[in-house]
Amino acid sequence: MSETTTTEAAAASAVKQTTGATIELENLTKRYPGSSEPAVEAVNMEIKAGELVIFVGPSGCGKSTTLKMINRLIEPTGGRIRIDGEDVTDMDPVKLRRKVGYAIQSSGLFPHMTVAQNIALVPKMIGWSKPRIKDRVEEMLDLVGLDPAEFRGRYPRQLSGGQQQRVGVARALAADPPVLLMDEPFGAVDPITRDHLQDELIRLQHELHKTIVFVTHDFDEAIKLGDRIAVLRERSHIAQFDTPEAILTNPADDFVSGFVGAGAALKRLNLTRVRDVEVRDYPTVTVDDPLQEIFNKLRDGTTNELLLLDKRGRPYKWLRRGDLMRARGSLARAGSLVHDTVTRDATLRDALEAVLTESAGRVAVTGRRGEYTGVVDMETLMNSVHELLEQDRLDAIEHQHDLQDQRAEQTHRAQEGEGAGFREEES
Amino acid sequence: MNFWDYLGSRHEQLLADAFQHASAVFQCMVIATLLGILIGVVTYRSEWAGNLATLTTSTILTVPSLALIGLLIPIVGLGVPPTVIALTLYGLLPIVRNSIVGLRGVDPALVDAAKGIGMSRTARLFKVELPLAWPPILTGIRVSTQMLMGIAAIAAYASGPGLGNEIFRGIGSLGSKNALNQVLAGTLGIVVLALLFDAAYVLIGRLTISRGIRV
Numbered sequence: 001m002s003e004t005t006t007t008e009a010a011a012a013s014a015v016k017q018t019t020g021a022t023i024e025l026e027n028l029t030k031r032y033p034g035s036s037e038p039a040v041e042a043v044n045m046e047i048k049a050g051e052l053v054i055f056v057g058p059s060g061c062g063k064s065t066t067l068k069m070i071n072r073l074i075e076p077t078g079g080r081i082r083i084d085g086e087d088v089t090d091m092d093p094v095k096l097r098r099k100v101g102y103a104i105q106s107s108g109l110f111p112h113m114t115v116a117q118n119i120a121l122v123p124k125m126i127g128w129s130k131p132r133i134k135d136r137v138e139e140m141l142d143l144v145g146l147d148p149a150e151f152r153g154r155y156p157r158q159l160s161g162g163q164q165q166r167v168g169v170a171r172a173l174a175a176d177p178p179v180l181l182m183d184e185p186f187g188a189v190d191p192i193t194r195d196h197l198q199d200e201l202i203r204l205q206h207e208l209h210k211t212i213v214f215v216t217h218d219f220d221e222a223i224k225l226g227d228r229i230a231v232l233r234e235r236s237h238i239a240q241f242d243t244p245e246a247i248l249t250n251p252a253d254d255f256v257s258g259f260v261g262a263g264a265a266l267k268r269l270n271l272t273r274v275r276d277v278e279v280r281d282y283p284t285v286t287v288d289d290p291l292q293e294i295f296n297k298l299r300d301g302t303t304n305e306l307l308l309l310d311k312r313g314r315p316y317k318w319l320r321r322g323d324l325m326r327a328r329g330s331l332a333r334a335g336s337l338v339h340d341t342v343t344r345d346a347t348l349r350d351a352l353e354a355v356l357t358e359s360a361g362r363v364a365v366t367g368r369r370g371e372y373t374g375v376v377d378m379e380t381l382m383n384s385v386h387e388l389l390e391q392d393r394l395d396a397i398e399h400q401h402d403l404q405d406q407r408a409e410q411t412h413r414a415q416e417g418e419g420a421g422f423r424e425e426e427s
Numbered sequence: 428m429n430f431w432d433y434l435g436s437r438h439e440q441l442l443a444d445a446f447q448h449a450s451a452v453f454q455c456m457v458i459a460t461l462l463g464i465l466i467g468v469v470t471y472r473s474e475w476a477g478n479l480a481t482l483t484t485s486t487i488l489t490v491p492s493l494a495l496i497g498l499l500i501p502i503v504g505l506g507v508p509p510t511v512i513a514l515t516l517y518g519l520l521p522i523v524r525n526s527i528v529g530l531r532g533v534d535p536a537l538v539d540a541a542k543g544i545g546m547s548r549t550a551r552l553f554k555v556e557l558p559l560a561w562p563p564i565l566t567g568i569r570v571s572t573q574m575l576m577g578i579a580a581i582a583a584y585a586s587g588p589g590l591g592n593e594i595f596r597g598i599g600s601l602g603s604k605n606a607l608n609q610v611l612a613g614t615l616g617i618v619v620l621a622l623l624f625d626a627a628y629v630l631i632g633r634l635t636i637s638r639g640i641r642v
Contacts, residue, residue: 073543097545108540112558112637122544155639171544181543 020211021084057232101172448589459518467526510587525567529560
């Protein structure tokens with residue numbers, strides 16, 4: 001089976017940009033000879049197609065081992081792995097790995113090959129034609145935000161850490177595998193670059209809908225990226241496998257809450273964006289308005305403060321009552337400059353940060369070209385956080401009920417099934 | 428007769444000897460390189476096999492060349508066979524040792540990455556491990572060649588080819604008027620050959636070591 005089917009499948013998926021494949025782990029176990037305890041013990045997990053699942057846990061908990069068993073870099077000693085329903089536990093590992101993208105810490109680029117050669121490796125191995133490979137390399141570089149003309153011929157050592165990591169991801173995705181495994185891929189880059197790369201990954205996943213399994217020990221990274229997070233404890237025991245919201249608001253046990261760490265409510269702010277909360281209107285004036293009108297607006301008593309917009313409608317200054325008097329009627333000298341604005345895509349955490357630093361106690365929300373669209377203030381933030389936490393709590397409780405119902409139903413069906421079997425045998 | 432006159436009158440003989448010398452070293456280096464890298468590839472993964480290979484080849488190197496050739500004569504006779512065998516054996520050590528060190532020095536994360544993207548064992552070896560280990564291996568080949576240049580001179584003792592004949596003739600007729608010229612011509616010839624080979628290796632390095640890992 002396989003060489004042809006694999007190539008065809010890869011080719012087909014390249015055309016229609018498929019979503020990912022499901023991954024099922026069933027009693028997956030790794031026992032190293034000579035140690036009494038297994039390194040990974042009976043992991044059961046179902047990962048949906050197109051889902052980004054994070055394995056997070058303390059070092060030495062077996063998360064990396066579990067990941068490497070999916071593409072059988074580490075051969076499991078027990079259990080099954082199914083990708084897209086197909087049992088791959090006994091398949092030729094070399095063929096399996098060509099269907100599963102793999103990106104590792106510090107990129108794993110081959111230093112003696114150019115960027116283009118690195119990316120072309122897998123397509124070459126599965127027998128793509130030269131022109132197709134060339135096009136694909138360009139496409140992949142574009143996808144990860146590097147200019148093909150500039151970077152194609154470079155060697156890895158001529159790239160920054162962040163750029164290397166991008167090329168590493170491009171290489172992993174070159175043959176359009178339905179599944180992508182990432183082993184602490186952003187562990188070795190500086191925090192600012194890591195933040196960028198995380199944003200990129202979110203964008204990529206938005207376009208590609210691969211099934212991604214991502215290993216990290218950084219819980220904040222897990223919350224930021226994951227559709228679902230598996231918190232693993234020693235021997236890869238799953239302490240909790242749920243959405244970030246559920247883990248933050250309703251940690252399954254002390255281990256998980258210990259790992260979530262302090263400030264769960266603050267972390268929750270990362271999961272909600274400004275567009276999800278109420279953006280209020282605020283009285284504004286523009287620099288083109290006559291001074292008298294601005295005076296009148298400030299004096300008629302509905303507000304203590306105005307937001308002054310510049311010629312293109314962008315937030316410029318906060319004007320308080322009296323500011324104009326003190327500045328003797330000069331708009332250029334009056335009021336305090338707007339330091340920080342947020343867009344509708346910013347997280348509530350960014351918004352909170354901005355509210356705390358802005359002297360006005362509120363932050364202006366801007367549109368695509370920086371134009372004013374509304375404000376968010378402390379009160380809005382507090383109300384929405386309370387609502388969010390309350391909602392999460394309700395969801396979690398409901399979720400637990402669902403699980404209990406499911407289990408009850410399963411047991412029920414299992415019992416019935418057995419009964420039916422008996423009757424058939426008897427008749 | 429001074430040295431320059433001697434060179435002028437004997438240049439044909441000297442060039443022929445030099446050519447034979449170079450050719451013998453070159454051919455033995457090709458065999459030693461292939462054999463050495465092969466031994467390296469077969470043994471580098473296992474701690475003891477690698478050490479055994481290094482130990483064996485370094486033991487061979489401790490046998491004096493004259494003695495080794497002397498020992499080979501009763502087995503394979505005179506002339507080319509003992510020369511080739513001795514030179515190849517001596518050439519092995521630096522290549523085997525550097526192959527093993529080079530292959531073991533390849534970053535395990537890269538081997539892991541190569542495996543992870545679906546390279547077969549052979550592809551990993553030829554596309555990743557050997558290219559990355561190539562600079563130290565080439566250094567080993569270079570050292571080997573320098574060494575063989577000198578050792579090849581001893582081959583004349585077993586009636587082998589090369590500039591060694593010139594030196595041996597000179598030593599054999601010490602006191603005669605051309606003795607010193609003969610020894611000098613043979614020695615200098617070897618030095619010049621060694622320098623030429625070294626220049627060739629610099630060129631080979633330029634051409635075969637990827638720009639991405641060149642220091």
